[in-house]
Amino acid sequence: MSVRPPQSLSNPGLVNSGFNVLEYEMQAERAAALGRQGVKVEAALAALNAWDGACDSPEKHENLLFDAADAVWAFFIQREMCGMRNNRDIIKRYGIPQEVLARVGTVRK
Numbered sequence: 001m002s003v004r005p006p007q008s009l010s011n012p013g014l015v016n017s018g019f020n021v022l023e024y025e026m027q028a029e030r031a032a033a034l035g036r037q038g039v040k041v042e043a044a045l046a047a048l049n050a051w052d053g054a055c056d057s058p059e060k061h062e063n064l065l066f067d068a069a070d071a072v073w074a075f076f077i078q079r080e081m082c083g084m085r086n087n088r089d090i091i092k093r094y095g096i097p098q099e100v101l102a103r104v105g106t107v108r109k
Contacts, residue, residue: 030082037075041094044068048100069103072096076104 048064072094076087091101 030078034075034078034082037071037078040071041068041075041096044071045094045096045100048097065100065103066106066108068096068100069106072100073104 044064044067048068051061051064053061075090079085079087079090090096
């Protein structure tokens with residue numbers, strides 16, 4: 001005679017059904033996209049910080065500000081898609097300047 005454990009002790013979420021495999025792949029892609037977007041934010045902020053007012057034009061500074069704002073906006077959206085809605089820690093961690101945050105979500109002329 002064989003004894004089967006109670007169903008309340010089994011883990012139905014660990015079954016390798018097609019849905020669970022697909023959900024795992026989607027979560028992995030969201031995480032990878034979030035990482036790629038974070039790298040873009042770092043690159044845009046580094047370019048903005050490398051701007052030299054003595055050598056470069058103010059128009060270039062404006063373009064760098066808008067590029068950084070676009071990257072930050074896309075990063076915020078990607079974080080929301082992953083379920084992370086509080087952006088205060090990211091603003092602090094990346095050191096996003098207020099002049100960039102003021103342009104997040106705006107359209108260039």
